[in-house]
Amino acid sequence: MDLGLNGRTVIVTGASGGIGRALTRAFAAEGADLVLTYHGRREEAERLAKEVEAGGGRALATRYDMADPQAAAALTEAVLEWSGRIDVLVNNAVVWGDDAPVPAHRFEDVPEELWTRTVNVNIEGAVRLSRQVAPVLRRQRWGRLVHLSSTLVSDGAAGSEYYAAAKAALHGFSRSAAFSLGADGDILSNVVMLGLTRTDTNAEITEQHGHIYSARAPIGRLLEAAEVAGPIVYLASAANTGITGQVVTVSGGS
Template identity: 65%
Template sequence: MDLGLEGRTVIVTGASGGIGRHVARRFAAEGADVVLTYHASGEAARSAADKLAADFGNRAMAARFDLAAADSASALVEAVLAWSGRIDVLVNNAVHWGATAPDSTGAFEDAPDEAWQRVLRTNLEGTLRLSRAVAPHMRGRGWGRLVHVSSSIAVDGMPGGEYYGAAKAALHGFSRSAAFSLGRDGDILSNVVMPGLTRTETNAHIVDSVPPEFAERYALGRLLDADEVAGPIVYLGSGANTGITGQTLLVNGG
């Protein structure tokens, strides 16, 4: 299937590892020019970008993006436009775990205000800032795709995930309404992909510690790996997707 991505410019945030790296690779395999953003792992992102260029012959660039910095979104967009002249697809994949990450202990009401507010505001506001920054360029071209990577914590819940889950749930509401606004100005789609616990190169120690009973509750009886989650993200961000917008897709093996 031709996904209609040849020559498109795609930004994948948080692409130095985990699901993001697989998403970037799949876009590159479809002929897209890919921008891999990172927060701290610059060397890993540059290495991944070099490998994409070598493997697929198209262009790839590593660029820093900080969800918490108010001016980082505009700086990233300026850098991408200077490099490519266009922005066709944005995959909001970067996250900020913070002090109230899903593996933290203690009651949620005991988290210091500064800690829980940082988790909530950084994850939500950082993603919305970048979406706002790319939207005018998509409207101007009459084409674009936004894919926001959420988490099943937003609907399933888990101890320690209260504020992270709140931020991701709010993202669902944003994407739904943004789909109506953007869709009035062209072939511009906005969707959410909601992975469950997913095996990546960086979290094997976590996944391996999960009791077998956890995976058995899924229809497939196992946890998905990062590449299996990347596939639906790339499809929703592609030209082959012409009618799915304003939706939240759960990708967790059933």
């Protein structure tokens, strides 16, 4: 199936992480021009960009700090200078809040500066970049926003209160944004809610907790990063003509 992504410019935030790498490779296979953002893993992002270029594609690796209020505008300007267009934004980058020095089950003991950072950065980072990209999509009368979320929003887990709260807020933003953007062209906004997914960067987590999620899943296993990339790329493509304002769960059925 031709997904209609050849020559389109796709921003993948957090591209140096496990899901981000799989997304980059999947979009590159469709002929998209890739903007790969990273926060601290510059070498990984640049290596990935070279991999895309070695395969005949175009890629730009650039730093993006979700916590910086000026970063979204700077990133958008840099992408337009590099490509002249923006067609797809995949909000994949996250701040986990794992540095809270308290037991996971005592959410009320998380220091103020840590829980507010987890909530604020995860919401504001995705919303700021969406706000910057939206006028470009409206001018083109075409575009796709895909926001990555987690089944922690629906399933819950001790220690995930603030991260889940931020992702749940993103669901509400995407739903309403779909109505606003859809009034100005073929512009779609969706959330993909991922379960625990096996990547090349989370082996410790999947070894510790993977059996719990595998036992819940009808397929009896965790999904691989490449498997979740497929549905995300489809939602971000021209082949998707009618799915918008939705939360799509990609978790192996768990």
